[in-house]
Amino acid sequence: MALTTQRVDVPVIVDESKCLEKCVACIEVCPLDVLVKNPDTGKAYMKYDECWFCLPCEKECPTGAITVQIPFLLR
């Protein structure tokens, strides 16, 4: 899987102001294990640009910090 270079281009966008440092809900539910915590900030981000658009990360986030941008053709 390709590493992401631009975090704004990936389909899973994390609002860092809402992401809780101790929470790992999105990381645990991701079936592709592409979400990880940034060790510096404790916030989640999408490390690998690979997504099934299955949405549990968005649904499980207790603060609504995650938005999954679904490609137009999959909507």
Add this chain to the structure above:
Amino acid sequence: MYTADMDPEVAQWVEMLRSPQLDERLVAVKTLQHLGNEDAIEPLIGALYDENPTVQEIAITTLWEFATPVAINPLIECLSSPHENVRSEALSALKELVSTNDLMKLLDLLQVGNTHAQLNVLVLLRKIHDAQALPYIMPFFESENPDLREAAVITLRYLNQVVRCEPALALAKDPVESVRRATALTLGHLSDAEVVPLLCELLTSDEDWQVRRNAAQSLDILADSAAVEALVKAMDDPEWQVRKFTARALQKTPDIQALPVLIKSLADEYSDVRRDAATALGKLADPKALPPLQQTLNDPDMDVRIFSQRAIDAIQKSQPEPSNV
């Protein structure tokens, strides 16, 4: 407190669930949901009373996943919550958890709860189907809140063994359309003497097409020949959904009066109406319908062609064999 005999992994999150920091409580309740350890049930019930609605909502979801009857009473209390999300999640959980044993608790809440709780309890009573709830539901037919009137009349439809309920009939003239729509469907499950004339009136004169369609659906269920005249009139309704369900109702009560309108409906703009009219003509078994039915064998819609052929077969089968003498 409740952490003494607990799995240490669970205990740390239970401890965090009592933190004054909202962030920590959110992480704790979410983690307890993911751990799925039943040691956390009691602390999670405590979290239902958290000051933050998101913590409450996650706690409800988790208790729902445990499907434990211990949580039913606290979840019933959540039905009165001022927060929409909490009420909605508690209702979804209780829809799967409540049983006949919880009927009395729900009926108590129906009498003393706020409007939110009453609406939710009326929905839950549809899952229990117990006719004992009828006397508790009836006062809501006269409620000033149209949502409560609508919920009550829908719930009436789900109560086993209830076949007569005169106070519900008045809701057929309710000023609110959604209440009349629900009432029109509920009347199909009642057998009061006034039900069929009332449904005929709704079918032919109500200004809302969904009320008229629901009345046709109910007349389809009741299959009463007294409704034929109104059904014949409704076959000229401007809305195709009304004509479709009217044609279906006429399948149950074949009457020669309906022959001209059914033949006319074979040329309806909507194929569903043409199909159901063809079937109704088949049930009528009058050979006068054969020539128009044969014309519909070239209909652009495949369903219509198939059902017309079946209708023709049914009519031909019902005719006496011609004598060879």
